[in-house]
Amino acid sequence: MFVLENVIKRYSRRGKEVVAFRADHLEIAVGSYTAVVGPSGSGKTTLLSLLGGMLSPTDGRVLFDGASVYDLPISGRTRLRRTRIGFVFQTFNLVPYLSALENVQVPLSLAGKPAKVQRQRAGHLLQQVGLSDRVDHKPCELSTGQQQRVALARTLANDPEVILADEPTGNLDPESRATVLSFFDNLHRAGKTILMVTHDAVATIRASSRLSLRNGLLSPEEELQRAA
Numbered sequence: 001m002f003v004l005e006n007v008i009k010r011y012s013r014r015g016k017e018v019v020a021f022r023a024d025h026l027e028i029a030v031g032s033y034t035a036v037v038g039p040s041g042s043g044k045t046t047l048l049s050l051l052g053g054m055l056s057p058t059d060g061r062v063l064f065d066g067a068s069v070y071d072l073p074i075s076g077r078t079r080l081r082r083t084r085i086g087f088v089f090q091t092f093n094l095v096p097y098l099s100a101l102e103n104v105q106v107p108l109s110l111a112g113k114p115a116k117v118q119r120q121r122a123g124h125l126l127q128q129v130g131l132s133d134r135v136d137h138k139p140c141e142l143s144t145g146q147q148q149r150v151a152l153a154r155t156l157a158n159d160p161e162v163i164l165a166d167e168p169t170g171n172l173d174p175e176s177r178a179t180v181l182s183f184f185d186n187l188h189r190a191g192k193t194i195l196m197v198t199h200d201a202v203a204t205i206r207a208s209s210r211l212s213l214r215n216g217l218l219s220p221e222e223e224l225q226r227a228a
């Protein structure tokens with residue numbers, strides 16, 4: 001599904017170079033469920049952003065089903081993000097003046113779905129993440145964990161093939177975390193490709209593979225496992 005070829009993402013700030021992520025070759029298979037782990041600043045969000053078509057690499061290519069994502073015209077990349085790839089941001093990125101239901105409707109509206117279909121699907125998704133009693137609340141009227149679940153529901157609205165989730169259980173209590181993780185299990189069983197940044201040991205165990213990052217590099221142990 002994804003292939004990274006000689007990818008490097010480098011930042012330079014005040015004369016100091018940071019290699020945020022680097023991989024000579026990395027493949028993510030269709031239907032795999034990958035836990036992305038590593039300390040703060042190790043390049044996890046950078047990797048997800050590169051895969052999601054949101055951050056162009058300094059060098060190298062990111063292929064999605066054989067097409068070089070950053071050689072696509074911007075409209076093609078936008079279409080990819082809207083229709084095939086879902087992204088759960090570490091910072092949620094909810095629209096502050098819209099209700100939970102309306103936030104989940106946004107991608108459906110962009111995809112041209114009729115208003116009634118939008119409301120039904122958004123309501124169903126919010127119910128699945130345990131928020132059917134909060135549909136009319138605005139983000140500022142929701143707890144952090146509730147906002148996180150609205151963001152997850154929004155990501156799933158267009159039924160993307162790939163779900164890139166940046167610590168989707170980071171702010172949840174054990175019960176909500178279990179709900180969200182079993183939700184991801186179902187998505188995995190339904191054939192979705194999932195990459196999840198997580199510090200959660202339970203989530204790491206449920207995933208089918210693990211990518212461990214340190215200082216922007218995949219850990220040698222992980223390289224060995226994949227070579228074997």
Ligand SMILES: Nc1ncnc2c1ncn2[C@@H]1O[C@H](COP(=O)(O)OP(=O)(O)OP(=O)(O)O)[C@@H](O)[C@H]1O
Nearest residue numbers: 011013018019020039040041042043044045046047
């Ligand atoms: N816009 C930027 N300009 C300069 N450096 C950046 C920028 N964005 C990220 N970095 C650096 O790249 C490195 C990787 O950042 P990234 O956000 O991918 O880490 P992370 O593993 O997601 O961390 P966390 O667990 O804290 O979210 C960090 O050292 C960070 O300081």
Ligand SMILES: [Mg+2]
Nearest residue numbers: 044045046090
């Ligand atoms: Mg991050």
